[in-house]
Amino acid sequence: MNTISLWRRGFKGDLITIAVMVTLAVICFHFMPSNLSFFTRIIAIMLLVLAIDLVTGFTGIATLGHAALYGAGAYAAGIAAAKFGINDPVLMLLVGIVAGALMGLLSSLVILRGHGLSQLVLSIAVVQLAREAANRFSTWTGGSDGLAGISPAPLFGMWRFDLWGRTSYWLAVALLIVTFITLRQIIRSPFGKLCQAIRQDPVRVRAMGAPVYLTQVKMYVISGAVAGLGGALSAVATKVVGLDSLSFELSAEAVVMLVLGGTANLYGALIGSAVFMWFEHTMSTINPYHWLTIVGALLVAIVLFAPRGLTGLAESLWARLMKGAFK
Amino acid sequence: MQTIFSIGADALAYGMVLFVISIGLSVTMGLMKFVNLAHGAFAMLGGYIASYATQSLGWHFGFALLAAVALCMILAVPLERFLYRRFYGASELRQVLMTIGLTFMMIGIANWLMGPTLKTIALPPSLQGPVDIGFRSFPAHKIFAAAVGLITALGLWLLIERTFFGVKLRAAVDDAKMAEALGIRTKAVYAISFALAIGLAAMGGVVGAQLLPIEPQYALHHMVTFLVVVCVGGAGSIGGALAACLILGMVKTTGAYLWPEFGNFFFYLAVIAIVSMLPNGLMGRAK
Numbered sequence: 001m002n003t004i005s006l007w008r009r010g011f012k013g014d015l016i017t018i019a020v021m022v023t024l025a026v027i028c029f030h031f032m033p034s035n036l037s038f039f040t041r042i043i044a045i046m047l048l049v050l051a052i053d054l055v056t057g058f059t060g061i062a063t064l065g066h067a068a069l070y071g072a073g074a075y076a077a078g079i080a081a082a083k084f085g086i087n088d089p090v091l092m093l094l095v096g097i098v099a100g101a102l103m104g105l106l107s108s109l110v111i112l113r114g115h116g117l118s119q120l121v122l123s124i125a126v127v128q129l130a131r132e133a134a135n136r137f138s139t140w141t142g143g144s145d146g147l148a149g150i151s152p153a154p155l156f157g158m159w160r161f162d163l164w165g166r167t168s169y170w171l172a173v174a175l176l177i178v179t180f181i182t183l184r185q186i187i188r189s190p191f192g193k194l195c196q197a198i199r200q201d202p203v204r205v206r207a208m209g210a211p212v213y214l215t216q217v218k219m220y221v222i223s224g225a226v227a228g229l230g231g232a233l234s235a236v237a238t239k240v241v242g243l244d245s246l247s248f249e250l251s252a253e254a255v256v257m258l259v260l261g262g263t264a265n266l267y268g269a270l271i272g273s274a275v276f277m278w279f280e281h282t283m284s285t286i287n288p289y290h291w292l293t294i295v296g297a298l299l300v301a302i303v304l305f306a307p308r309g310l311t312g313l314a315e316s317l318w319a320r321l322m323k324g325a326f327k
Numbered sequence: 328m329q330t331i332f333s334i335g336a337d338a339l340a341y342g343m344v345l346f347v348i349s350i351g352l353s354v355t356m357g358l359m360k361f362v363n364l365a366h367g368a369f370a371m372l373g374g375y376i377a378s379y380a381t382q383s384l385g386w387h388f389g390f391a392l393l394a395a396v397a398l399c400m401i402l403a404v405p406l407e408r409f410l411y412r413r414f415y416g417a418s419e420l421r422q423v424l425m426t427i428g429l430t431f432m433m434i435g436i437a438n439w440l441m442g443p444t445l446k447t448i449a450l451p452p453s454l455q456g457p458v459d460i461g462f463r464s465f466p467a468h469k470i471f472a473a474a475v476g477l478i479t480a481l482g483l484w485l486l487i488e489r490t491f492f493g494v495k496l497r498a499a500v501d502d503a504k505m506a507e508a509l510g511i512r513t514k515a516v517y518a519i520s521f522a523l524a525i526g527l528a529a530m531g532g533v534v535g536a537q538l539l540p541i542e543p544q545y546a547l548h549h550m551v552t553f554l555v556v557v558c559v560g561g562a563g564s565i566g567g568a569l570a571a572c573l574i575l576g577m578v579k580t581t582g583a584y585l586w587p588e589f590g591n592f593f594f595y596l597a598v599i600a601i602v603s604m605l606p607n608g609l610m611g612r613a614k
Contacts, residue, residue: 121558296431
């Protein structure tokens with residue numbers, strides 16, 4: 001299967017997706033202009049959740065440490081800007097992507113040594129170690145105060161990053177669309193199919209002669225690039241990088257978002273993070289502790305009654321509806 | 328020399344507290360194949376009950392400890408029956424998420440009911456003072472915690488390896504269908520084991536409260552540590568958990584004494600080294 005036929009096959013669906021995303025972005029821009037920086041944050045986290053979906057949903061590697069990749073991208077972009085004077089936002093994003101991919105490579109070498117529970121624990125150890133390192137080497141990272149002094153230059157020399165976050169909002173939307181379409185292609189490609197086969201039965205894939213370990217590492221690197229992009233985007237948009245971008249809590253929350261939306265489904269990652277973060281945003285202004293109780297109950301209910309997440313729930317409802325309509 | 332003894336004594340106390348709390352998790356994870364991340368939340372709940380009983384009701388520490396264990400075990404039964412039982416045999420990720428959700432709920436409720444402040448448990452006079460152990464004086468409650476840990480390890484080993492209940496539990500774990508065919512009520516065995524594990528968590532929370540203080544974020548803060556202990560030791564192995572607690576306690580205490588600014592760095596480095604070399608833990612059974 002060559003690349004052109006791949007593009008053609010999903011072309012119509014991709015066009016619809018792009019149209020829906022652009023429409024939503026325009027609606028959000030015009031009707032909630034005071035929330036633009038919040039939307040940008042959602043998109044940065046969406047990239048992280050998409051990255052987790054690649055390894056957990058599609059390749060079957062359980063991880064609770066993906067914030068290490070997101071944080072690596074955020075800190076790399078931040079350090080490049082604050083310490084080396086690389087202020088061009090595109091360059092910053094590239095630095096974030098490379099750093100995320102490198103961190104993905106490193107952590108995959110550790111995480112792939114375990115299975116099941118030990119895999120989870122190794123991934124947690126990786127993110128905790130990264131966090132400790134960022135906390136200790138405070139001359140580079142700012143430690144627990146966070147890394148400040150990031151001032152990105154105008155995008156393409158034309159658009160300044162303004163106070164309302166309009167530039168970073170449109171930058172985020174564009175990045176999300178490009179990443180999403182690229183990931184759709186990767187998922188549809190023979191490589192993507194191989195990853196899904198590994199999730200279902202690694203022993204059989206190995207018996208058929210396909211490289212299991214190498215494929216997993218590759219997917220982890222791709223996932224790292226996506227997560228690193230998310231981190232770099234947050235560094236460009238918020239102009240600070242804090243230790244919270246490198247925490248176990250962020251990893252766990254991102255996995256929660258993924259499961260809420262539905263795993264092994266790129267739309268699920270988007271919907272899950274949007275719903276979760278919107279819910280958190282509204283509820284935590286009312287009472288942060290009740291928010292935690294409610295999100296806990298929601299999580300239990302989702303895992304209990306809709307193990308395939310919101311998108312899975314929608315799919316089965318739709319299927320039932322269709323069945324009723326054609327009876 | 329003095330420093331080495333001091334590090335050893337502190338490491339032992341810290342390790343044994345970790346052991347008391349984590350051994351229940353090791354039982355649920357190794358024998359029942361359930362990743363119960365809410366384990367720390369039950370330890371926290373036990374701590375809150377004991378704190379309330381000693382501070383507000385004026386109970387003796389011993390009664391408070393018993394009350395905490397009993398109440399948590401009573402709570403564990405319906406939870407096991409209506410929630411946990413549905414996830415036996417489910418994927419690790421689903422179990423993790425369900426129990427993280429439960430932990431979030433318990434943190435939220437604890438904060439709502441008890442407030443965000445630190446809660447202390449009143450110790451009886453016999454556990455308050457320092458005890459001279461030759462080369463330095465050492466807090467009595469730490470010796471108490473270490474003793475409780477050792478007794479728990481021994482008792483649990485006897486229960487699992489030497490009693491008829493232990494035989495039934497191991498049979499139910501190895502082959503549930505066959506065990507049931509032989510007349511073992513596997514559901515009851517699981518329920519009792521789960522309640523036992525929760526009781527151990529509550530006891531650990533109360534006994535270890537001086538080292539791991541009781542506050543609403545307790546469950547989340549220490550969740551990772553307990554999970555790490557079980558994984559390093561090998562799930563379901565009492566000896567492994569004991570060894571893991573002592574090693575990790577040693578690494579952490581030594582790090583805190585000699586390179587305080589690097590705190591947890593060595594801890595997680597050791598975890599990665601051990602788990603990547605021995606994916607089943609120090610004494611875990613191969614899957």
